[in-house]
Amino acid sequence: EAQVTQNPRYLITVTGKKLTVTCSQNMNHEYMSWYRQDPGLGLRQIYYSMNVEVTDKGDVPEGYKVSRKEKRNFPLILESPSPNQTSLYFCASGTRYSTGELFFGEGSRLTVL
Amino acid sequence: TQLLEQSPQFLSIQEGENLTVYCNSSSVFSSLQWYRQEPGEGPVLLVTVVTGGEVKKLKRLTFQFGDARKDSSLHITAAQPGDTGLYLCAGDYTGTASKLTFGTGTRLQVTL
Numbered sequence: 001e002a003q004v005t006q007n008p009r010y011l012i013t014v015t016g017k018k019l020t021v022t023c024s025q026n027m028n029h030e031y032m033s034w035y036r037q038d039p040g041l042g043l044r045q046i047y048y049s050m051n052v053e054v055t056d057k058g059d060v061p062e063g064y065k066v067s068r069k070e071k072r073n074f075p076l077i078l079e080s081p082s083p084n085q086t087s088l089y090f091c092a093s094g095t096r097y098s099t100g101e102l103f104f105g106e107g108s109r110l111t112v113l
Numbered sequence: 114t115q116l117l118e119q120s121p122q123f124l125s126i127q128e129g130e131n132l133t134v135y136c137n138s139s140s141v142f143s144s145l146q147w148y149r150q151e152p153g154e155g156p157v158l159l160v161t162v163v164t165g166g167e168v169k170k171l172k173r174l175t176f177q178f179g180d181a182r183k184d185s186s187l188h189i190t191a192a193q194p195g196d197t198g199l200y201l202c203a204g205d206y207t208g209t210a211s212k213l214t215f216g217t218g219t220r221l222q223v224t225l
Contacts, residue, residue: 035215042201042217043156043201043203090156092155101158101161102148102156102158102203104154104157106155107153
């Protein structure tokens with residue numbers, strides 16, 4: 001089954017404690033991206049990757065890091081989480097072109113106390 | 114960052130009613146997509162429109178892309194409870210998936 005898998009689905013952590021949200025896709029997609037979803041603000045892009053070892057900032061990259069060492073994986077790293085990073089996070093994958101479908105994971109709800 | 118506005122933000126209607134959701138921008142889209150998101154899940158693609166004036170139908174859902182490619186609408190005929198969800202438009206201004214900009218969404222509730 002074609003899917004994008006995120007872990008963890010839910011996480012409560014404290015300010016400053018490094019965490020990683022993993023994302024894996026089994027569709028051999030070149031493009032992967034991370035979004036955060038906040039009430040009234042919609043989906044905002046954090047980082048994206050057009051291929052292995054190629055990553056770039058989205059609209060809200062501050063406080064986040066990513067890496068793309070393998071085609072299927074695109075982890076999101078919060079080196080020192082802060083309460084304003086409390087949000088619902090989505091990983092997505094797709095073709096390199098905007099007319100192609102984006103496949104989303106089920107989301108990771110993160111709370112930073 | 115391009116601004117993509119959706120209206121209305123919330124819509125609560127009864128089964129059988131018709132509704133229209135709008136997605137507007139001040140800039141020209143290369144293409145535009147509509148997604149639906151249900152609670153606890155990620156968005157799922159409904160349709161992609163590319164050509165100005167294009168109309169696409171998906172059962173009771175009709176999608177229209179404005180002639181100038183700056184706006185789009187989603188019309189649902191005879192809404193059903195299964196249509197309940199968050200509807201998101203996503204516009205691309207560059208021709209690559211890297212810069213899809215999502216609207217703030219329209220939350221639709223359809224009751225019996």
